[in-house]
Amino acid sequence: LAVTLTGAGLGSVIAQKAPDNTPRTSIALEHGSHRLGKRTDEMMQTWRNYGLGQFIHWGLYAIPGGHWEGKYYGGAAEWIRSWKDMPNEAYDELYKEFDPQNFDPRAWAKQAKSLGAKYMIITTKHHDGFCLWPSEYTDYDVTNSPYGKDIIGPLVEAYDAEGIDVYLYFSVMDWNHLGYRSKLETEEDREAYEGFKEFTRNQLLELLDLYPTTKGLWFDGTWDAAWKEQAAFADKLETEMREKIPGLIIGSRFRPDDYGNRHFDSNGDLMGDYEQGWERKLPETFEDTKGNDWDCVMTVPENQWGYHSDWRGHVKTSFELIEMLVKSVSLNGNFVMNFGPDGQGSIREEETKLAAEIGDWMDVNHEAIYGCGYLDWKKQDWGYYTKNRETGKVYMVVFNRPLNGALRVKTPSKIGLEKVYSLKEPSVTYEPEEVHKDEYFIHLKESKTSKGPVVIVIEPTKEKQQEGTEYQK
Numbered sequence: 001l002a003v004t005l006t007g008a009g010l011g012s013v014i015a016q017k018a019p020d021n022t023p024r025t026s027i028a029l030e031h032g033s034h035r036l037g038k039r040t041d042e043m044m045q046t047w048r049n050y051g052l053g054q055f056i057h058w059g060l061y062a063i064p065g066g067h068w069e070g071k072y073y074g075g076a077a078e079w080i081r082s083w084k085d086m087p088n089e090a091y092d093e094l095y096k097e098f099d100p101q102n103f104d105p106r107a108w109a110k111q112a113k114s115l116g117a118k119y120m121i122i123t124t125k126h127h128d129g130f131c132l133w134p135s136e137y138t139d140y141d142v143t144n145s146p147y148g149k150d151i152i153g154p155l156v157e158a159y160d161a162e163g164i165d166v167y168l169y170f171s172v173m174d175w176n177h178l179g180y181r182s183k184l185e186t187e188e189d190r191e192a193y194e195g196f197k198e199f200t201r202n203q204l205l206e207l208l209d210l211y212p213t214t215k216g217l218w219f220d221g222t223w224d225a226a227w228k229e230q231a232a233f234a235d236k237l238e239t240e241m242r243e244k245i246p247g248l249i250i251g252s253r254f255r256p257d258d259y260g261n262r263h264f265d266s267n268g269d270l271m272g273d274y275e276q277g278w279e280r281k282l283p284e285t286f287e288d289t290k291g292n293d294w295d296c297v298m299t300v301p302e303n304q305w306g307y308h309s310d311w312r313g314h315v316k317t318s319f320e321l322i323e324m325l326v327k328s329v330s331l332n333g334n335f336v337m338n339f340g341p342d343g344q345g346s347i348r349e350e351e352t353k354l355a356a357e358i359g360d361w362m363d364v365n366h367e368a369i370y371g372c373g374y375l376d377w378k379k380q381d382w383g384y385y386t387k388n389r390e391t392g393k394v395y396m397v398v399f400n401r402p403l404n405g406a407l408r409v410k411t412p413s414k415i416g417l418e419k420v421y422s423l424k425e426p427s428v429t430y431e432p433e434e435v436h437k438d439e440y441f442i443h444l445k446e447s448k449t450s451k452g453p454v455v456i457v458i459e460p461t462k463e464k465q466q467e468g469t470e471y472q473k
């Protein structure tokens with residue numbers, strides 16, 4: 001820190017208030033976080049209320065599907081180009097085979113609708129650099145494949161038609177571009193990288209021009225040392241993108257600050273509009289989220305984003321994915337489930353089955369997800385609380401039924417339980433048994449369903465409810 005302070009100039013150490021008003025000193029940063037606390041505009045509130053999203057990883061890597069010349073690749077299928085048994089030249093020729101005749105964007109969008117996804121994130125360009133849109137700035141795109149047509153445009157149109165917002169995934173790391181460098185060691189590196197930066201800016205502005213209904217960008221591939229030196233460039237580019245589409249939502253994985261820190265700047269303040277650090281993992285407590293907005297992106301197998309024809313290890317069930325979704329919402333996050341279509345553009349049957357099972361549960365219980373977030377009541381073992389931000393209604397999502405069927409509920413003092421009833425069958429009401437001051441048992445009546453967790457609705461007593469809602473918003 002001493003070095004940093006000297007670097008930034010001791011005079012620049014200034015007192016600043018953190019969102020929770022704790023006094024703190026900060027290092028003056030030119031390219032750190034530009035906002036303390038949450039974005040409160042309507043586009044961000046819409047993002048905050050999604051609950052469930054769909055990630056789609058699709059590209060040339062779906063053609064080999066985790067195998068090459070009869071050998072099985074044990075890594076993440078979309079990283080197969082980096083595998084020692086996959087010659088780069090062989091991978092880079094795969095675009096000549098890209099001709100997904102089963103690609104049906106409207107079918108994908110309909111499936112996402114039945115899943116209950118409110119937004120979708122599509123890989124426009126993954127680390128391999130192959131562009132699923134007709135880019136003016138490279139020949140390494142769909143127009144030079146046998147398929148020959150734009151993929152992104154029809155997807156944006158199909159999802160918009162289903163009322164599902166579209167976000168564009170973009171990997172800064174680009175293994176195909178000759179100017180890409182993971183680190184800048186020589187003068188030649190720096191010169192080449194300047195060309196790469198201009199290419200990156202051109203492609204991003206091009207994407208926003210071509211697909212102006214996109215609501216945000218999901219950046220990836222920004223962990224390399226070379227990019228971490230680009231605080232000023234990234235800051236200027238982020239500003240340009242936000243000016244092009246006002247309200248655009250960009251997470252914490254894009255910009256490095258003046259000292260190369262990502263996700264959180266050198267003062268610990270969140271970069272971007274929400275935290276993108278929860279990848280294949282979830283926060284345990286509300287404190288883990290630091291009170292920020294965040295998303296969790298999740299693979300169905302342990303670690304396969306792109307299509308792998310031979311899923312090994314643990315493949316998550318719909319119950320596991322529903323619990324991750326509910327846990328995310330209970331901690332003010334969005335849960336984004338990944339789909340990896342195959343090389344012909346079909347959604348694999350395992351993902352179709354999961355989408356149907358989760359969709360069945362969402363059909364009945366989406367009220368406990370959409371527009372909901374964290375409730376500051378004491379966490380109980382039977383499952384998770386969510387709270388609707390507008391109505392203040394509380395949802396008990398019960399995963400672990402106690403042996404005695406009694407669900408313990410402990411409310412903050414003086415908050416009672418006005419009405420309690422089954423979400424699925426509101427005519428099934430509950431009379432809470434007060435077992436201690438502000439502590440109740442709710443005796444489950446719901447039959448054990450084979451379709452996932454039951455949800456009980458609580459309408460808390462009015463007088464305190466407003467104050468509670470105000471604080472949590």
Ligand SMILES: C[C@@H]1O/C(=N\OC(=O)Nc2ccccc2)[C@@H](O)[C@H](O)[C@@H]1O
Pocket residue numbers: 076078079220221223279297305
């Ligand atoms: C969503 C995933 O995002 C990635 N990587 O995400 C990371 O966050 N990688 C990472 C995480 C911690 C440290 C360094 C890199 C990609 O490599 C992967 O193919 C997939 O697109």
